[in-house]
Amino acid sequence: MPKQKVNIITLGCSKNLVDSEVLMGQLADHYDVIHDSDEKSDVVVINTCGFINDAKEESVDTILRAVEAKKMGDIKKVIVCGCLSERYKNDLQEEISEVDGFYGVHELPNVLKALKVDYKKELVGERSLTTPGHFAYLKISEGCNRTCSFCAIPLIRGRHKSKTKEDIVKEVESLAAKGVKELLIIAQELTYYGVDIYNSRELPDLLRRISEVDGIEWIRLHYAYPSGFPKELLHVMAENPKICNYLDIPLQHISDKLLKSMKRHITAADTLKLIHKIKTTVPGVALRTTLIVGYPGETEEDFNRLMDFVQETRFDRLGVFQYSHEEHTGAYLLKDDVPPEVKQDRSDRIMMLQQEISNELNKEKEGKTFKTIIDRKEGEHYIGRTEFDSPEVDNEVLIPVSDKTLQIGEFYNVIITKADFFDLYGEVV
Helix, strand or coil, rough: CCCCCCCCCCCHHHHHHHHHHHHHHHHCCCCHHHEEECCCCCEEEEECCCCCHHHHHHHHHHHHHHHHEEECCCCCEEEEEHHHHCCCHHHHHHHHHCCCCCCCCCCHHHHHHHHCCEEEHHHHHCCCCCCCCCEEEEEEEEEECCCCCCCCCHHHHCCCCCCCCCHHHHHHHHHHHCCCCCCEECCCCCCHHHHHHHHCHHHHHHHHHHCCCCCCHHHHHHHEEEECCCCCHHHHHHHCCCCEEEEEEECCCCCCCHHHCCCCCCCCHHHHHHHHHHHHCCCCEEEEEEEEEECCCCCCCHHHHHHHHHHHCCCEEEEEECCCCCCCCCCHHHHHHHHHHHHHHHHHHHHHHHHHHHHHHHCCCCEEEEEEEEEEEEEEEEEEEEEECCCCCCCEEEEEECCCCCCCCCEEEEEEEEEEECCCEEEEE
């Protein structure tokens, strides 16, 4: 008798993706498991996001589409888990009663039970990768102890909880054995790693241990909180060739008034000092940041200061969120006083500025050679990345398909022949 088919749909961030991969690993022996697929399936499991309004709407729309498919007889069972379910379980149960079960972010055993599968502790650290086989996300902690006024994540994910170094290294060894060469280290707050179980910030030592695993060639750091940033981390980055010259450090704003209201525990002056320290200690580092526009009380003067900051700092990569008024957060007590059209305009203006900066920085790469990993082949091009680019969110290197056959997941030296706003074009040396 053929196995039933389960389609896992993942919404939201890379941390959610890792949770889905863990679920898929637990289900693999019992079901034919597919991910984000258009194939017909017996069961749909929707791993939701509940971070901001747009994400919540996408999650609800996805649930409603699955419920409609169930009514039509195309699906036998719909299960909802993840952040939206954690945050609004009671409301969702009342409003969308056709769903067979709602489960929060820490209820993996219960999700499995609903699918008549026992949770196997021996599979901890094992995952069914949804990424190309040569790179994988590595989540080193869960939750967050920060109280940033705009953020609902601690309400959803709970307090910071680090995995042990031993468990992480074991997981990395497992990933390397599967052919993973690049690790994207993720957490809600990367630089707080270890404080809860080792009483000190242990990310530098963890990176040293991970880099010793055979097969791992690139280690990339995402979501480093600026306040309390461990300076030793920069020396490890500068000295260890396996750690990419790349740092994702969400700064949110540069106005002291707004940073204080956001409860970011850092000033504009300290932010500038930190950026200077990063750039001088790790020469050539690519900095990615995330900003918020339209936070309560943001004036045109505050926004212009933010524009000046972006112009002066010249981030390699930058993303912008429009402030979302989230219940039960600290900022929810404030008046959401920046109109939606102003939020949109400010977001557009920053991204237009960043596009110019990105174009200028990319042009500087023309004629230079970079170690490049090949992610995939699309039409007439191989698509790769340098160490300065993370998958899906950053620049790609397009290499013409010629008589030279390139292997997916392998590294090549590529000379950049042309560049534009978002892409580099090159040839293998």
